[in-house]
Amino acid sequence: MHKPYASVIVKLLQSHAIYDDDRTYWVLLDQYETAVRDYFQVIGINLDLNRREGYARLIQKEFAEDEGNPPIKLIRKVSLNYELSLLCVLLREWLEEHEVSNHLSSSRLFVTREQLRDRIELFFKNQPNRKALLSKLDGLIEKLVDNGFLKQTRKDETNPDNTQYEVKSLLKAKLTNDKLDEFRTKLLAYVESI
Structure with missing residues (x-):
C-alpha cells in the first residue's frame, strides 16, 4: 500500500518545483511535510520548502570527495546557453x-x-x-x-x-x-x- 504523500514525492522528482498554486500537491506537502522530508533525507536530498515565496524543490546534498561513496546524483543540473x-x-x-x-x-x-x-x-x-x-x-x-x-x-x-x-x-x-x-x-x- 502506498503512502498518502507518494504523489508529492513523484511530482518533486519529476518536476523542478511544486508551487502553492498547484493546490492538490501543495496541500498534501503541507500536511505530510515531515514524512516527505524524512523520505528524501534517506537518499541524500534536501527538501527546500519556501512558503513565503510559494515553492518547494529538491536540492542534492553536496558531499566532499573524501566522504567515501557519495550517492548518485538524482537532481539534474540545467545548463543554459x-x-x-x-x-x-x-x-x-x-x-x-x-x-x-x-x-x-x-x-x-x-x-x-x-x-x-x-x-x-x-x-x-x-x-x-x-x-x-x-x-x-x-x-x-x-x-x-x-x-x-x-x-x-x-x-x-x-x-x-x-x-x-x-x-x-x-x-x-x-x-x-x-x-x-x-x-x-x-x-x-x-x-x-x-
Missing part, C-alpha cells in the same frame, strides 16, 4: 524591480511575450543577431517554462505577443545574488570585448 542565461538574468532583475516598487498590485510578476522581447532586444543591437534571437524567442520561452521559471497564464492565439506568463519565484532560488553578480561581470566583459 547564453540567450537563456540572459533571459533568466533579465527576469531575475525584473522580479527584484517588481518586489521593491511601491505600487505593487500583486506580489506575483506577470509579463507578456512582447515585454520579454522588448527587454532582451536591447542586448542585440546587431540586426542579424536580433533577427536570429527573435526567431528563437518562443523556443527560449518554452525552455524557461519547462525549467519552471515561467508559467503560461494566458495564451493569445490571435496575437502571440499578448501571451502572458508568470515569472516564478524559483528563479530567485536558482539564480542567487552572487550568481547574478557573476553573470553581470561576465556580460560586461563580453560587451567590452566586442
Whole structure:
C-alpha cells in the first residue's frame, strides 16, 4: 500500500518545483511535510520548502570527495546557453524591480511575450543577431517554462505577443545574488570585448 504523500514525492522528482498554486500537491506537502522530508533525507536530498515565496524543490546534498561513496546524483543540473542565461538574468532583475516598487498590485510578476522581447532586444543591437534571437524567442520561452521559471497564464492565439506568463519565484532560488553578480561581470566583459 502506498503512502498518502507518494504523489508529492513523484511530482518533486519529476518536476523542478511544486508551487502553492498547484493546490492538490501543495496541500498534501503541507500536511505530510515531515514524512516527505524524512523520505528524501534517506537518499541524500534536501527538501527546500519556501512558503513565503510559494515553492518547494529538491536540492542534492553536496558531499566532499573524501566522504567515501557519495550517492548518485538524482537532481539534474540545467545548463543554459547564453540567450537563456540572459533571459533568466533579465527576469531575475525584473522580479527584484517588481518586489521593491511601491505600487505593487500583486506580489506575483506577470509579463507578456512582447515585454520579454522588448527587454532582451536591447542586448542585440546587431540586426542579424536580433533577427536570429527573435526567431528563437518562443523556443527560449518554452525552455524557461519547462525549467519552471515561467508559467503560461494566458495564451493569445490571435496575437502571440499578448501571451502572458508568470515569472516564478524559483528563479530567485536558482539564480542567487552572487550568481547574478557573476553573470553581470561576465556580460560586461563580453560587451567590452566586442
